[in-house]
Amino acid sequence: MTKFNISNIITIALLIVLSFFKVYLSFSIQTYVLLFILILVLYTSYLFVGSYFVCSNIYMKAICKAKENKKSIALSFDDGPDENVTPEILRVLKEQNAKVVFFVKGANAEKYPDIIQKIVEDGHIIGNHTFSHSSNVAFLNRKKITKEIEQTNKLISCFTGQSPRFFRPPFGVLNPIIASVAEKFEMITIGWSIRSFDGGSRSKELIISNLKIKIHGGAIILFHDTNPGTVNVIKEFLDYLAQTDYKVERLDKMINIEPYV
Numbered sequence: 001m002t003k004f005n006i007s008n009i010i011t012i013a014l015l016i017v018l019s020f021f022k023v024y025l026s027f028s029i030q031t032y033v034l035l036f037i038l039i040l041v042l043y044t045s046y047l048f049v050g051s052y053f054v055c056s057n058i059y060m061k062a063i064c065k066a067k068e069n070k071k072s073i074a075l076s077f078d079d080g081p082d083e084n085v086t087p088e089i090l091r092v093l094k095e096q097n098a099k100v101v102f103f104v105k106g107a108n109a110e111k112y113p114d115i116i117q118k119i120v121e122d123g124h125i126i127g128n129h130t131f132s133h134s135s136n137v138a139f140l141n142r143k144k145i146t147k148e149i150e151q152t153n154k155l156i157s158c159f160t161g162q163s164p165r166f167f168r169p170p171f172g173v174l175n176p177i178i179a180s181v182a183e184k185f186e187m188i189t190i191g192w193s194i195r196s197f198d199g200g201s202r203s204k205e206l207i208i209s210n211l212k213i214k215i216h217g218g219a220i221i222l223f224h225d226t227n228p229g230t231v232n233v234i235k236e237f238l239d240y241l242a243q244t245d246y247k248v249e250r251l252d253k254m255i256n257i258e259p260y261v
């Protein structure tokens, strides 16, 4: 049973208890109303956390890190492929012999098949990041979410020969519909334990120092291969890792789950 189902049961139970036992409780009507509002506010706040924090595991279980006693870390790249940035990222990864996971946007995969081919040839793996990466993903209906995931799985299968298992929802947004469709396709939702914030206005130095502070064994780090600045961030971060005990391990190997079915 998911935390979502448990929270529904607890909320309904609390409301029933409050309604049925009001004859035994000497609360004023105002107190009753306040208690009802409090329960509903707590419930909606909990659902909000579940929607915007993929690792809250409220709607479905998401993998956000491996065992922390490992000295491995997995790098993940979202939103690509990008015509200019992804080939540069691939070049840097090849120089350092690092294998990673790319959570591709289906529309970009369709646009740049040669880059997807190169990702596969270089020994990286591909996950599903939906077709359109809609900014309204939290409000799409079941039919649209199904199409977003199914269409992208089919595209990726053209290059990998098998359907991807790893799914990263856009913006890390989950809700009961997205969770249920991901489960229908037997996808494994992948979050992250460290966000690089490479998509914003942070300088390379600030991004790297943040990564150095937060790094831990079994970490899954979120980058974007659509941001030109990420190329130098990756280069410098891999140089730094080479001086430490940490090694980059491909996500599927680090969490010991097959990336395709």
Ligand SMILES: [Zn+2]
Pocket: 078, 079, 129, 133, 170, 171
């Ligand atoms: Zn994204």
